[in-house]
Amino acid sequence: MTTTATKTQYEAVIGLETHCQLSTETKIFSNSSTAFGADPNTNIDPVCMGLPGTLPVLNQKVLEYAVKAGLALNCQIAPYSKFDRKQYFYPDLPKNYQISQYDLPIAEHGWLEIELDGEDGAPVRKRIGITRLHMEEDAGKLVHGGSDRLSGSTFSLVDYNRAGVPLIEIVSEPDLRSGAEAAEYARELRRIVRYLGVSDGNMQEGSLRCDVNISIRPVGTEQFGTKVEIKNMNSFNAIERAINYEIERQTAALEAGDRLVQETRLWEEGAQRTISMRVKEGSSDYRYFPEPDLGPIEVSAEQLAAWKGELPELPAAKRHRYEEDLGLSPYDARVLTDDRAMAEYFEATLAAGAPAKPAANWLMGDISGYLNNEKKTLADLPLTPASLAEMIGLIESNTISTKIGKDILPELLTQGGSAKMLVEKKGLIQISDPAVIETAIAKVLEAHPAELEKYRSGKKNMLGFFVGQVMKQTGGRADPKLTNQLLTKQLDG
């Protein structure tokens, strides 16, 4: 396809609606478990089933978690907030209404910052507005006629374990412009709720679900195009690909002179495309009204300050600090702050005296590699940050070489203990005494007259061979830099 100067360029306008399950023990308005994967209808009770005569009562953890998420997203917390009934008729709702928040959500007017890779490796940072954050209950799950594909089935089976599980819904401003930005927004949101400990953010189990609103418009225009909603993405990559697919589809339609229709489309992971989903007519008229069974919520200034005081340093703040104060590259900063446990391990290693860059390298390289291979987490690791700092210190002070560091790491990773004691026990302290290295060199030269001859007749790349032999001679303990120097002198001299 060739682009000519007259061709209209389009840009995408994207907003995300994210549902995030809060990590509480019990449901939002009743005492049943929220555990994932239980047998059907084991976590049900009269309240979440909406039986007559029952009274919902708000779980205080839900309020705390929602407010903390709102604060972390730089929102204003409503001084007065309430719940509403959203009416719709579908068997995933036992009550025929969902308790949600309509016009007075708990939090509004926030933002989060995403960081993407720029062209020259410099970070590109962008603020994405958060329109609102509100609390609501999840719905149940339908199983169609015993088999998902059984056509002609006249009934559905319902599991209400998920009905009443606490959610926060986070609505972004239409500030996103590409699939990559949207996926990064969703990742940052997950990082934040995980840092806060308010959600596990597990997309496979449905703890984090993103719906995308997307339209395209000619670059430079203000007016929005026809909005399409995309659902059913269960990974960050799927969000990115679904958006890219939709941008292409909508651009092609407009270029062909077709009209786009406002609709909901489903992402098909297998076919890597979106398909139109039939939506029931009139289903968007939810007839909201204030939930009469639940009182309003007024978060006091003292309570708000207390919860604010409990917030950890968040990923964006950590990235800035790692880049600006510790001098790490944006890439390193992003990798280390992706997971709170990793960031805290890293910081504990620095607190124990290690310099930032080597600590970052060890953690992102050998240690992450080990954890990935063994399917382990930092919490399982016998190696303490203090011991890692000790090992880095031994390398920095030339007591051991980096090579020896790598050799002893597996034992430290599996056994833990002091790096220094391990080095001493194994007699691995680096040989930095020139006299000792020279003795080893002399032995090597004596044992390999033919190779020496070759070297002296011009094959300078034999140097590596001799270095290797000296290392072998000294059990890998010879100071590599000094060995190189001394060897070159001997060979050339």
Place this chain on the structure above:
Amino acid sequence: MLDREQVHKVAHLARLELTPAEEEQFTTQLGSILDYFEQLNELDTGDVPPTTRAIDVSNVVRVDALQPYPAREAILDGAPDRDGEFFKVPQIMGGE
């Protein structure tokens, strides 16, 4: 004024099947209820803050403590139809 068209729409949203006679009857009855509420509009409420509830109580919350409901079977049996551990409901949309 409430008209029959609106009653028809609300009935549809609430999944109620009304006969034409009932629609006529409810249009009149609901209309007079709404008229009654209309009278409240005659009051000047400019200085009264809006309220969403009649009882002045807020922040009613409970601790997040697990207490499984013991009579699960009774809830399942209370439904019009069940299939083992599931509630059984009529298929809603055709096909999927």
